[in-house]
Amino acid sequence: MRLTSSPGLRRSLLALAAASALALTGCASNPGSPESLGPSSDDVAASGACSYPETKGRPAAKPVDAPHTDPTHSGAVAATVSTSVGDLAVTLDADAAPCTVNSFLSLAEQGYFDDTSCHRLTVRGIYVLQCGDPTASGTGGPGYSFPDELSGSETYGAGTLAMANSGPDTNGSQFFVVYAPTDLPPNYTVFGQLNETSTNTVAEIAKAGTESGSPDGAPKTPVSITGITLK
Template structure:
């Protein structure tokens, strides 16, 4: 027979276990929120992180978590287009990396615009979306978009991911539409919204990354509703000036449920039910 003291200890232990369970769940939700953007942008590069971490991280820590600050928010004085994998790390090209890379070369190493703004125009299957790109504060991202647009990199690609809870974004920029694709280079983050609340408000357009330093590629996301909490780890390239209502309509239509999903629970993220196909993406010349 248990004593009163035994019962008190058991009750205390049960309370502690409940508290630990709540804290673990809160931690899980926090990690999920801060990695939602990162997951679709760089899963393949994460698998290869050990190969190129010597290039990307001078501290030597190859366990940087998604959501940790990947870079300083200061505008870089020059744009460095890094290889996806350190060429000295392996004698052969990983076939998975090659399969998810659309190699159209790299932007010029000098001469990028560093003043004014540019207009990015997305001619999509749901209508025209225009974005004012902050060339002055995100010159490398602007130069990358300008270069890739000139190569028709984004043409006939789909926006592959829509998130409906906590992080309200439509994610695009993968030429393969899988969430793993991108160009043959990566570059450092810039123009991070440190100190801003919310960091990513309605209408903001930012670059996805995989949570590691200098892991920005071609994938970007459009914020269609204020995100209350999202770490400022993603380069802000500008703001939607036309067509945000189209993105909201896509969000209202929901996402496609995975075959293994519980039919009684509506999915909170996945492929948009309303396909958003980018027919063409163009960039204007910089204006003062």
């Protein structure tokens, strides 16, 4: 199963059988094309700097500047994601995913996530709430991309906070919260964890299902992010 979001490429996300393909995507220009890819994660680890190349032909969904290439945080970073259904307490892992956390916090500080809707809920096969697209269409991004930060041993238990993508090294602004254990390949950068109470809040939203009643769609109970702050 795959979790993706790419322009014009919304795959069917009905995870009814092992053969189903589910894409959790977070927009990039042309997934897999050189112009949308920065240095590999190995290059980033070696240099200690991050890279956020422009996704040509895919402007930012909301005015925003790319992050500084030097990560500004390390270790565990406590943050609060304020939403229309309550505050979600998260701990970001700036050691395991420095460039991802650097981007997430930069976008948060610039108000990029403010007044945006979590546009996608999946309730069968995989169990995630996806957010981070100001257009709520599944195709919006920040106008830049950055490499994956993967160890190859990623798992996606309840409370996991991870990046959506449209292929290797195409991270942008879209991310997902796992509200129940989900079996996914280790293709999605894990950059944080919700606490138990916050995970339960998302699980309660999921119980109401999607707006359409299908296994994948906008949540029936709307979820809007009002702001993200450091504790």
